Amino acid sequence: MFYNVQTYPLSGWHFGPAQPADLDIVLKSTAATRLGIPPVSAGDTTAGYQTTYPLQSTLSAGKDYPLDYKLGDMQRKEELEVGARGTLSPLAEVGTKVLYPRIQEGGGENADVAAAQLRALVAGLQGGPELNPGSVLATVKHWPGEGAGGEAGIVYDATTIKYHMIPFRAAMEAGAVNIMPGYAGSSYLDPGGPGAGDSAKILTYLRQNLGYTGLITTDWLPSGAWVNAANAGSDVMGGADPGAAGFTMAGFEQQVPLARINDAVTRILKLKFELGIFDHPYGDPVNGPYRFHQPSYTQLANQAARESDTVLKNNGVLPLKLNSGDNIVVAGDRATDGAACCIWSSYFHPDYGSLDQLDALKARAAQNGVNVAQGTAANPKVAVVYVGEPSYTHATAWPDTQPYLPADQLALIQNYRNQGLKVVVVLTLPRPIVISDWNTLADAIVVTYRGGEEVGPATASLLFGDYTPRGKLPWQLPRSLDQVLKPGGGDNQADANEAWDLPYDLGATAAERADIRAKIDAGQTVPTTYGNPLYAYGAGLTSWATG
Known part of the structure; x- marks a missing residue:
């Protein structure tokens, strides 16, 4: 029921990832215990174990569900190489709140797209429609849908909860058997109650209303919360270290009924038998060489980045179209920020040959005899400016109530425009931001989101026309900050000008919001055309025509 098996072999769970040799030691550490029950190693490998593919919001721009399945399957194969048997992903969250930092990890604003993506990823990770000895355990999160408010609190009601449950239902249909509650409570499911992992009402809704019978694994909790979480119905205490100060198993058993413990342990053992780890607990092979970053895997990651890259505008x-000897000038911090491609424990791997945006553009330009220089160049034909938000996890890199480019990045775009150059802006966009202040300064805008470690080569190929764009925005982009917040407002409902639980409502009228709610309540597809955003959900050019 706990983590930190590397120190406490009876814990049952290991928080990964780890180097192969270290993981092998961890997996074998339980062999000397009385029953020798092997652990499951799971970590925040949210977009790949070794070969890093685009985040889910990025994949939602591509909407290629067979490819999503292949990416999950690729991750499964890489994890099995070393005996890692779980991942703390995917997210079943619909991103309907602009200011929610973790909107980058979810499936975008369209619940049906998020659901289709969940089906594909869960099936790919688990190697089929149900858990089996070839599976990697998917952990679907964050129950009950933090996209509708964020980690501070979920705000949907009896109507809008229907929209936010769609991906969770899809994940269960696909065979998901492990769900992680988030930190947020729900004002609808448990008014005034605690976060989901500690809330009996929120967990009961999962089991009774959705018919879920699988494992419930909490998010990472302080030690004082473990008893409450177990009594509420959580089976595995995420991050729970049996060596934490003040914790004893005897004390835990005194405060948690034996029937509740047996219920949780029964689910855990059933899952481990289904994974086949009693027969093959140590990975295959355990001593390498490890088949990571295979050419076919890199090709899949590149394809995913290509299909997701979104051209918002193109003024020709x-x-x-450059001649041999022509010069391109490049600017912007994201040009050399390979880590901006990804988050958590899915990394950028220059040691495997991954190229950042600048190096990828240089490599592609060299094929045409074109020169690329950073900062300044002699008589450049075009400026390519790489802007956007660096990598982050729980909290945004920029102030959360300032979803727009900082002044120094805006100045770069303005500088090259003032020089009379054609300006191509390549935007790292993990969440919706306001781009109205520079939209007209750019001759072309290419959105790369968090495109995985092949985003550099994929984007460079796009700029040179090696393929036709096909990606489309997975959210609306606000026309102004006023569509998101009241002037001077903070990240709270009282200051919000958007409805945190509704899709497609930036700049929407009261009548439009009522219509969105009515369609959700009736179980109808919600049109994506509501509101008055600068760029609508689904915006993106699919040809090289000017637009």
């Missing part, structure tokens, strides 16, 4: 500058 793309694809780049």
